[in-house]
Amino acid sequence: MDETKIAVLGTGGIGRRTLELMTHKSWGTPVAACDRYGIAVDHDGLDVDELLSATEGNLASERDGDPSTDGGVAVKQSGPDKGVVASEQAVPTETPIDDVIAESEAIDAVVLALPNLEHDFIPRIADRFVAAGFEGVLIDVLKRSRVIGMLDERAADFESNGITFVCGAGATPGVLTGAAALAAQSFVTVESVDIWWGVGLKSGYADNRGTVREDIAHLDGYDIETARELSDEEIEAIIDEHDGVLEFTDMEHADDVLLERAGICDAEAVTVGGILDVRSDEKPTTTTVTVTGTTFDGEQATNTFELGDATSMAANVNGPAVGYLKTAVQRNRNGIYGVFGPTELLPGF
Amino acid sequence: MDETKIAVLGTGGIGRRTLELMTHKSWGTPVAACDRYGIAVDHDGLDVDELLSATEGNLASERDGDPSTDGGVAVKQSGPDKGVVASEQAVPTETPIDDVIAESEAIDAVVLALPNLEHDFIPRIADRFVAAGFEGVLIDVLKRSRVIGMLDERAADFESNGITFVCGAGATPGVLTGAAALAAQSFVTVESVDIWWGVGLKSGYADNRGTVREDIAHLDGYDIETARELSDEEIEAIIDEHDGVLEFTDMEHADDVLLERAGICDAEAVTVGGILDVRSDEKPTTTTVTVTGTTFDGEQATNTFELGDATSMAANVNGPAVGYLKTAVQRNRNGIYGVFGPTELLPGF
Numbered sequence: 179m180d181e182t183k184i185a186v187l188g189t190g191g192i193g194r195r196t197l198e199l200m201t202h203k204s205w206g207t208p209v210a211a212c213d214r215y216g217i218a219v220d221h222d223g224l225d226v227d228e229l230l231s232a233t234e235g236n237l238a239s240e241r242d243g244d245p246s247t248d249g250g251v252a253v254k255q256s257g258p259d260k261g262v263v264a265s266e267q268a269v270p271t272e273t274p275i276d277d278v279i280a281e282s283e284a285i286d287a288v289v290l291a292l293p294n295l296e297h298d299f300i301p302r303i304a305d306r307f308v309a310a311g312f313e314g315v316l317i318d319v320l321k322r323s324r325v326i327g328m329l330d331e332r333a334a335d336f337e338s339n340g341i342t343f344v345c346g347a348g349a350t351p352g353v354l355t356g357a358a359a360l361a362a363q364s365f366v367t368v369e370s371v372d373i374w375w376g377v378g379l380k381s382g383y384a385d386n387r388g389t390v391r392e393d394i395a396h397l398d399g400y401d402i403e404t405a406r407e408l409s410d411e412e413i414e415a416i417i418d419e420h421d422g423v424l425e426f427t428d429m430e431h432a433d434d435v436l437l438e439r440a441g442i443c444d445a446e447a448v449t450v451g452g453i454l455d456v457r458s459d460e461k462p463t464t465t466t467v468t469v470t471g472t473t474f475d476g477e478q479a480t481n482t483f484e485l486g487d488a489t490s491m492a493a494n495v496n497g498p499a500v501g502y503l504k505t506a507v508q509r510n511r512n513g514i515y516g517v518f519g520p521t522e523l524l525p526g527f
Numbered sequence: 528m529d530e531t532k533i534a535v536l537g538t539g540g541i542g543r544r545t546l547e548l549m550t551h552k553s554w555g556t557p558v559a560a561c562d563r564y565g566i567a568v569d570h571d572g573l574d575v576d577e578l579l580s581a582t583e584g585n586l587a588s589e590r591d592g593d594p595s596t597d598g599g600v601a602v603k604q605s606g607p608d609k610g611v612v613a614s615e616q617a618v619p620t621e622t623p624i625d626d627v628i629a630e631s632e633a634i635d636a637v638v639l640a641l642p643n644l645e646h647d648f649i650p651r652i653a654d655r656f657v658a659a660g661f662e663g664v665l666i667d668v669l670k671r672s673r674v675i676g677m678l679d680e681r682a683a684d685f686e687s688n689g690i691t692f693v694c695g696a697g698a699t700p701g702v703l704t705g706a707a708a709l710a711a712q713s714f715v716t717v718e719s720v721d722i723w724w725g726v727g728l729k730s731g732y733a734d735n736r737g738t739v740r741e742d743i744a745h746l747d748g749y750d751i752e753t754a755r756e757l758s759d760e761e762i763e764a765i766i767d768e769h770d771g772v773l774e775f776t777d778m779e780h781a782d783d784v785l786l787e788r789a790g791i792c793d794a795e796a797v798t799v800g801g802i803l804d805v806r807s808d809e810k811p812t813t814t815t816v817t818v819t820g821t822t823f824d825g826e827q828a829t830n831t832f833e834l835g836d837a838t839s840m841a842a843n844v845n846g847p848a849v850g851y852l853k854t855a856v857q858r859n860r861n862g863i864y865g866v867f868g869p870t871e872l873l874p875g876f
Binding site for chain 2: 195198199202353356357359360361362363364365366440441442473474475477478479480481482483484485486487488489490492493494496497498501512513514521522523524525526527
């Protein structure tokens with residue numbers, strides 16, 4: 179396919195891995211990246227190696243409490259050039275997202291690798307792209323059910339503007355919801371979809387604090403708002419209490435609404451849970467999708483999809499994100515606009 | 528989605544199950560079915576129950592050696608009303624496919640549930656739809672690699688005529704190739720895809736003789752041409768020799784070219800095999816897709832997809848076929864024409 183020019187909003191763990199993964203893909207080129215401190219743009223293609231190595235390490239524990247651009251938590255914070263500005267390709271700015279939008283006529287797809295501490299944060303970013311007349315792909319790796327409805331409310335705007343929005347295109351929802359949609363094909367009724375994930379995050383912990391914070395919102399006694407207010411020290415204390423291993427059940431994960439939206443089963447038939455170990459890179463449990471249903475010839479059976487334990491969270495989030503991005507760009511170029519979940523698209527490669 | 532009017536060419540095992548499965552789907556209506564003896568058309572919707580029960584049982588062992596319309600081998604052959612003509616909705620005809628084509632302006636999608644004993648049989652059927660100016664979906668459940676190239680040669684014709692052709696949309700290729708495409712998302716390079724199937728066909732054997740004949744072509748010492756010439760008695764003798772259990776390795780299955788076409792791996796990296804037991808309904812082995820690759824962060828791992836042993840071949844062929852048909856109709860209505868493999872589409876539900 180024709181070259182795809184990609185912007186990455188947020189250079190935290192997910193944004194950084196998206197940039198790195200794109201160096202393996204011949205069909206796409208990262209041309210813009212930003213965090214809360216600055217923006218790097220080169221329409222001939224960013225030097226991803228320089229950008230990543232210049233901004234790696236020396237991680238800040240400070241948070242300025244402003245989640246509006248994010249990404250900064252995982253990149254270099256010391257010296258005069260904070261965050262992405264440590265790269266020689268970047269310049270400081272107070273308005274990083276507006277600066278990317280200003281370049282968006284030459285951008286095919288935007289990866290929203292931003293945290294979603296407020297439910298409507300990603301939808302509001304999308305509004306800004308609509309207002310600026312952006313035509314192309316927006317993609318996120320969101321995990322929260324209620325955001326899907328907010329995006330659906332904007333579907334008409336996306337359609338009239340030529341935007342193809344793919345929501346929840348990471349691991350779960352994302353590749354695992356897609357696998358559930360495939361596994362459902364043997365059946366005429368689907369009784370249950372169980373998504374169970376294992377993540378070992380020892381070496382990737384510092385790069386994925388935002389994700390851990392989002393996960394903590396799913397623990398008993400916490401929600402999005404209380405998790406957002408936690409200091410890093412409080413998060414460490416929660417992790418210590420659990421000896422580094424956090425188990426989650428009945429998570430509000432968008433898999434449920436995305437499977438219902440695709441007509442595969444009721445949202446109530448979907449359960450999502452998993453185990454996160456921040457002190458080991460070994461997965462504490464095997465990531466598995468289990469789909470139980472009844473065939474047209476009356477048999478009840480269970481189909482399963484398993485990710486190998488050696489695949490990292492990063493590989494399972496960013497691989498699908500980039501794959502769905504490719505499919506979305508093809509759709510967009512075919513004039514297909516609106517909001518799509520991973521249950522409606524098979525990712526490209 | 529808007530109602531989809533469906534024609535089924537061939538009322539052998541696959542065609543009959545497609546008709547039956549559509550009774551579970553609110554979005555589509557079978558309006559035409561044919562076999563070599565006749566055609567049934569009702570643009571308001573066929574009475575599928577009547578058609579299936581009128582033509583069930585009393586299976587013929589005769590073959591007239593003419594595979595040009597097929598389907599007849601699995602339906603009633605006795606009395607004056609052979610094949611589909613046993614249904615009160617059907618009329619005899621010498622030209623069943625042309626008769627369906629004559630109705631095709633009111634048809635959205637055509638399921639080609641025909642055998643492919645000659646490599647170019649399905650492609651030549653497609654040519655006839657092109658010549659008649661058909662606009663809509665053509666879908667097959669073919670299993671042979673070299674047919675994909677023949678269809679690709681026709682891609683420009685399909686595109687200029689408004690035809691969306693989905694090839695290999697059954698179990699394998701089909702849902703299992705789609706699963707391989709999803710499983711590949713964790714990786715940046717895919718070293719191997721191994722598709723291994725188990726089929727237990729005791730109660731479905733009579734309905735699936737065409738499929739068994741196609742499988743025998745993959746045994747050592749046989750090919751498409753020699754399998755085509757076998758009498759039913761010779762096929763029985765081969766089955767007896769193997770005590771009813773046939774094991775296949777290194778099959779020429781279109782999964783390989785379809786995965787290469789999607790850029791996932793070289794065709795040579797794909798192996799397909801399986802075990803067919805015609806004397807038991809229990810699967811002799813669990814159908815499994817195994818995808819081994821290397822992640823962007825350098826780990827080698829294996830992802831797997833398994834179909835529950837209680838799912839029948841019919842459920843795993845026809846469920847995906849109908850699912851891919853739904854997706855193809857949506858594509859067609861969006862003006863996306865040409866040839867697509869199951870690695871490029873996530874099936875609908």
